[in-house]
Amino acid sequence: MNILITGGAGFLGSRLARELLQRGHLGSRRIERVMLADLVAPRDATLVNDARVQTQAGDLQASLPALFAQRWDAVFHLASAVSAECEADFDLGLHANLDTTRRLLDACRQQTLQGHPAPMFFFSSSVAVYGSDPALPLPAVVGDDTLPTPQSSYGIHKFVCEQLVADYTRKGFIDGRAARLMTVSVRPGRPNGAASGFLSGMLREPLAGQPSNCPVPLDTPVALSSPATTIAGIIAVAEASREAFGGRTAINLPALSLRVSDMLDALAAFAGREATALVSHEPDAATARIVAGWPSLFHSPRAQALGLRADPDFHSVLRQYAQDHPDAVTLPAARARLTTAH
C-alpha cells in the first residue's frame, strides 16, 4: 500500500513514518511507499535512506496535483499552521488549515470517484478544540461528547475540518477518522514560542544541563501524551475497523493527567536534584492564563474501547525521552540512567 503523510518532515510526521516503515505494514497490508509532504524536505537519515520513502517539499495545496499523480491508500494529514501563526495571520491560518484540508479531501474524493476504494484518511485534530466559551465553561472532566467551543482560530480550524472529514466519510469519499492529539511531552529540539513549550523545555533543557523556566504555578493541572503513545494512538485509529472506531465524530486520544509539580518530582527522581535546580520559577501571567484554560481531565471511553492507554506515569515519559534522544541527555545523573536497566 501507498501512504501519504502531510507534515511528514515535522516531529510527529517523521516519527510516524519511521514507525510505519519499521513495522512494514498498516493493518494487514504491506507498505510499499511512504510519501512525506511538507514545506521542507525531511532530514532524518533513517527516512532519507529508506528506498520506500519519497518526499515532496513546498506549499501543500500547490503540491496536490503532483502528489495525486499517484494513488494513495492511506493519508495521514498532520500538516497545519500552528496556533500562534493563525492568531498572527488570520488569512494564512484559513489557507493553511481550512482551504488546504478541503483541497486534500477533494483530491481524495476525485480518486474515489474514479472507482478506487475510499482511502483511509487520518485527520490530526487537537485538544485545542476545547476552550471555555464565556457562556459555556468547560466541564471539570471532558468526555467524548463534550461540546468543543474553540477559543483560538487554530482550534476553530481543527474543529471545522473534523466536520468536513465526517461529511466526506458519510458520503463515502474517504474512510475518515479524526483524532484529537493531546499536548506532546517531551518534545525534542529547541525551545519554541508555544504556550505549551515549557511542558517539554522544563524537562528537556535540564536533562541537557541547561537552565529552563516554569512559568505557571506548581499545582497547575495538565494533560499530556508522550511521543510514542501519541504515535501508537494515531496508528491504532488508522488501523481500527470503522465499527471499532465508532461513528464519524472525532475521538480524544488518551491523556496522562498530572500536575506540573508531578512532572518536576519525576525529573528529580529520574535525574536528581541537580536537574530540578536548573528549573527557575519566574511566573508568566499570560502563559499561566492560557494553560489554565486547557482541559486537564478526560473521560475517553472511545479511546479505551480501541485499547488505547495513556502513559502510566511521567517517569516512563522521561525514560522514553532519554532512550530516544541519548545525545540530548548530558546531565550526569540522567546519563547514569541510560546505562542502567531502570
Place this chain on the structure above:
Amino acid sequence: MNILITGGAGFLGSRLARELLQRGHLGSRRIERVMLADLVAPRDATLVNDARVQTQAGDLQASLPALFAQRWDAVFHLASAVSAECEADFDLGLHANLDTTRRLLDACRQQTLQGHPAPMFFFSSSVAVYGSDPALPLPAVVGDDTLPTPQSSYGIHKFVCEQLVADYTRKGFIDGRAARLMTVSVRPGRPNGAASGFLSGMLREPLAGQPSNCPVPLDTPVALSSPATTIAGIIAVAEASREAFGGRTAINLPALSLRVSDMLDALAAFAGREATALVSHEPDAATARIVAGWPSLFHSPRAQALGLRADPDFHSVLRQYAQDHPDAVTLPAARARLTTAH
C-alpha cells in the same frame, strides 16, 4: 441604520424584513435602508413599495462586491442551499453554504478593517446540526451544550459556519450571533419536497379544502416554531447585548414539543372534523426514519434568559396562520374562526 438580509426574498427573509420595517428600528437605531439579496427579487408588495427597500437579485457570492459598495450596520444571513440540494450536489452545497458565508464574513471584515464598527451579524443556523452519529446517539433532551453530530451536508455546513461566525466575532471583525432555527410550521405556499414538508402541508392543505398526507406514525414527537415566534427569536438575538447573548456559541431558539397527533387534534378543534378528514395516513418509511432522527425535546436556558418563549400550543399556531393568510383558508369551519374573536 442600514440592514442587509440575505435570502431576503424567501419566506422567512421577507417576513423578517416586513417586521423590521414595521417596527422602524433595530435596538435603539432607526432603520434607514433594508437590502434584500436573494437569487430572485422579492415579489411581496409591502416590501417592493417601501421606499426604504432595495433589492439585489443573483448568486450571493457574485453579488458581494455590488452589495458591499454600501456599508452595513447589520447583516441577517438567512440564504442557504437546502438539505436536499446539498445531498444531491455536494459541490453546490459547499459553494452556496460554506464558501459564500466565508466571503460574506470577509466582506464584513473588510468593512471593519476600514475603521467602521463591527456589524451585527445574525447567522441563521438550524436544528439540522443535530443528528445521531452511530457512536454518539442524541440524548433524549437536547441542551445548549449538547454536541451536534450532523448527519447531513446541510447540517455540517451550518455547524461549520457557526464556528466561523464565532471566530470572526472573537477577532472583533463582526458582532456575530448564531441561532438555530426550529422546523417552522405552518409555512404558507405550495407543498415542497422537504422531509419536514408534511408538518406544514398536513395543516395548510386541509385549511384550503385540499387533501394532504401524514407519512409518519401519529405518536411521532416533533419540535416546531411558528413563523412569528421564529422571527421574534431572530430579532431578539440580534438586539441582545453581547453579554445577554452570552459567549459566541450558537443558541437554540425555543421549540414547541408535541406529537403529530396533537397537531391533528388542534386542527380538528380549530377547523372541525371535515379538516382532519382531508388528511390521509399513507406511511412513508423514509420520511418516518428521517423525522424520527430529529430531536424533539429541548432544554434551552440561553433562549429563556433572552426572554424567548416557544409557542404556547398548536392551536395558537393555527390561528396565527389563518390570520396571516386569510385567503389561503377556505374551509368553512376555519373561515368562521377568522370572523370570531377567538
